[in-house]
Amino acid sequence: MLNKKFILIFIVFFSFQFKQFAFSLKKEPIKISFYDSFAPFSYKENGQTKGIFIDIAQLILHDMMGYEVQIDSFPWGRAQDLVKKAEFDSHITAKTTEREKFLLFPNTEIISSNVALVYSKESKKIKEILKINKKDELNNYKMVGYIGDGWAKEQFHDDKDVKFFRTANLVDVLKMVDDNSADIYVSSNEKADKYLAKKHAFKNLRFKSIYFLKPASVHFYFCLRKEFPESEKIMNEFEKNLIRVKKSGKISRIIHKYY
Template identity: 30%
Template sequence: MTNSLLARLAILAILLPAMFHFTGPALADTSIRLVFAESLAPLSFDHNGETRGILVDVATDIFERELGLAVEVGTYPWERAQQMVRRGEADGFITVSTAERRAYADCGTLPVLRAPLHPLLRRGHKSLAAIEAAGNLEDLRRYSFISYFGNGWAKENLARAGFDVFFADDYASHLKGLALGRGDIALVTPTSGGYYLKELGLAEDLIMLPLVLDTFEYVLCLGKTSPHRNRLGDFESVLGRKRNDGGYVAVLEYYGLQPSTPY
C-alpha cells in the first residue's frame, strides 16, 4: 500500500466521525452484514486488520450514523463474497449490478461511485495502434482479454458474449498476467486500475487508453433472503442527499479521488 494512502488513512481515522452529522436513531440491536472484495483499494481493502475503503466507509456511515443499523463488514476473495450473499450468509455488497447478481439480490440504481472502464495493454503491443482506433467493445473482439474471478461484468459482457477471456485469481494477478503477456487487453477503471498500476510498479509497462467502453456504477445490492432487504430504499434516500450536498466528498479526497468522481 502506498505511503500517500497510508497517510490519508491515518488522517481519515481522526476526521471521519466529524465529516457526517448524526441524524438517525440509536443503533439497533440487529446488524447488517456486508461483504467486499479483498485487495481492491481504494474501494475496499484490509488495513492493519481493519476493513477500509470508499465503499466500506460510505456504507458504514449511512447505515450506522443515518439509519441506526449496526454494520458488520468483511473482505473475502470476490467470488466467495458473492456466494455468501447468494447463500444468505451475508446480507449484501456494493458492486456493479448484473443480471446474475439481480437473480439473487435486489440492486439499487443510485451509485455510490461511478468509474469509466478503459482498455489496458502492454506498451509496445504490436496492435496498439489498431486498439487505440477502436470505437467500442465489439471492435476488440479479435483480441484476447484477461480478467479476474468474481468480475461479473466480464463474465456477462465478455465470456458469455463469446470473447476470448482468461480469469486470473484476483485483481492484482490479472494485471501482473497482462504485463507478462497473458492476454492482449485488460479492462480497468482509473480508481482501482490506477491505484494498482502504481502499487505493483506496472505503470511503465502498461498503458491505459482513453477509450471508454462502459461505466461501472457501484450500487448497493441486498440479498433477496436478507431480513434487511427493505432497507435498500432508505439507503438510497440518504445516499441521494449526501451526493447532492457533498456529504462524502471528504472521504473520496482522503482516498485520493477527485470530488467529481461519483457525479
C-alpha cells in the same frame, strides 16, 4: 431552579439516547462482503478491511441509520458466494441481471467509472490495440480478466462473444498486462485500476477510455439480499440518505481521503 432545568434536560436527552440504543438493538446486523483487492474502494490491509466503500457503508448504515455493520473482505468470487448462501447480506458492486435475481438495488449509484482498455506501452501490438473499436475485435488479442467479474460475464455473454483467461484477482490481471503476459484487459473501473497500477508500480500500463461497449460507464451500488428482513424499507432509507450525503459533499470528501 437551574439545577432542576439541567436535570430535566439530562433526563430527556438520556431517554432519547436510550430509545435510540434500544431501537438499534432490535435491528439485525447487516453483514457486508467486500472484494479484498479493489483498492481504494475495498481492500484488506493487515487483516483489516478498508476503503471508500467501507467508509460510505459505515456512514450511512451505521451513523445515519443506526445499524450494526459487520464487514469482511474476500476474493471476489468467494465474497459473492457468501451472499448467495446468505452467510453475508450485502455488497457494493455493479448491477447485473444475475445479481438482480437475489439482490435489491436502488436507483442511485454510489460512484460511476469509465470503461477502459488496459494495455502495455511495451506491447508489440500497441498500434493495433489503439485501433480497436468493436467488441469482436477483442478476440484478436489475448485478453485477461478475474474470477467473479460479473460485469464482464454479462458484457461478453458468459464468454460467448469474447474469450479470455481469468486469474484469481485483479492485481494479477494488471501484472499480466504490465509484463506482456496478456495483451489487454477491459476495465469496468478505470479509477480503481489506475490506483492499483500506481500502488504496485506497474509502470507499463496505459488506459484508454472506450465507447463501443454499452454502457460506456459502470455504476456501483449498495445492494442487499431480497430475503433480508425489511430489505425494501432499508433500501429506500439508504437511498434517501445516500442522496443527502452526496449533496452535502461527504461522499466527495471520503473519496478525497484516498486519492
